[in-house]
Amino acid sequence: MTLPSPGVAPQESLRDVIARHGLDARKSLGQHFLLDPGITGRIASMAGRLEGVNVVEVGPGPGGLTRALLQTPAASVxxxxxxxxxxxxxxxxxxxxxxxxxVIEADAMRRxxxxxxxxxxxxxxNLPYNVGTPLLIGWLRQATCWARLTLMFQLEVAQRICASPDSDHYGRLAVLSQxxxxxxxxMTIPPGAFFPPPKVHSAVVNLIPHASQPSAALFRAMEQVTAAAFGQRRKMLRGALRGIGGDALLEAADIAGNRRAETLDIADFDRLAHAHLQRLSPAT
Incomplete structure (x- = not known):
């Protein structure tokens, strides 16, 4: 077990901390460190009122965002x-x-x-780029556990989360998230704000869970429906959903079979998920 070293002096810069520990960013871990205290402070403030809230941070790296969170009235970090x-x-x-x-030494994907x-x-x-999407989907499955998620992704992933129907970025991730x-x-953040700078812009997304949440079984049904519907985007839904019920599923949800997945809104997918769950568990 590694014993804690003496506390870091408050005035020590993150660059000095990185140099002292030889903390080079590793591509295999998806690391890009955010060092500007002005930006990390803004991210912490975008989490809303944190008084009395217990905050979890994944992938703190040298601790820039961690320092900002500790300056809030959060109950713990x-x-x-x-x-x-x-x-x-x-x-x-x-x-x-x-x-x-x-401090928890663990793989967030397995915890x-x-x-x-x-x-x-x-x-x-500030999520590691290589695992941001699967982490998010896991947290969406347990949305009742979280008051809010304030997460940084590559800009394209953020756009996919927040996309509207019939737009270029609309797909499975948008449906599950919304x-x-x-x-x-x-907030959007340019590459130059990071060390080392990534090749793309990043963005911070706020996700505030709805008061009413689907059951675990219904969430699994939605995952199956969206995987099939968006698996072949150019296919009409009649063909895309053939493997999970096709016309019968569409009829139950009152959706025309000649439509394509990207034209359906969240309410349409909700009806499909309920219809699919009913087919899987007729007694429920």
Missing amino acids: TVVEVDPRAIIIMNELAASHPGRLH DLSTLCPAPRQIVA WVARCGIV
């Missing part, structure tokens, strides 16, 4: 980090914030983050 080099830095920061910053702290809880994170949450892009 729990960081989940897979990189042991960054864990050492987080332990140093935790030594300066005893009882308030909790149920809702078990790390009591409600009310939020996730605020079905369970109110979604909006609240």
Whole structure:
């Protein structure tokens, strides 16, 4: 077990911390560090009122966003980090914030983050580019656990989350996200704000779960419907949904079979998911 080093002096810059620990960003981990305290402070503020809220951050790296979150009135901050080099830095920061910053060395893809702290809880994170989408889908499945998610993605992924029907970015991710949450892009960030700079812009998305959430079985049904519907975007729904019920499913949902997935809104997909669940479990 690595013992915490002496607390990091408040005035030490993130670049100095990175240099002292040799924390080079690794492509395999999807790392791009955000060092500007002005930007990290804005991201923390976009999480809304954090007084009394337990915040979970994934992939803190050198701790720029972590520092900003610790400056809010959040009840606690729990960081989940897979990189042991960054864990050492987080332990140093935790030594300066005893009882308030909790450090978990784990792969967020393999951990149920809702078990790390009591409600009310939020996730605020600059997500590693290579796992941002699967992490989000996992959190959407358990949206009842989260008061809000404030997440940074590549801009294209953010656009896919917030896209409207019949637009270029509209697809499965938009349907799943908007079905369970109110979604909006609240900030865009240029490549030059990161170290090292990525090749694309990034964006922060706010997702606020709806008061009413689908059951686990209904969410699985929606995942199956959207996977089939958008699996071959140019196909009419009659053909795209053939493997899960086709015409019978469309008739139950009152949707014409000659339509294409990208023309359906969230309410249309909700009817399809309910119809599909009914076919899977006729007794429910």
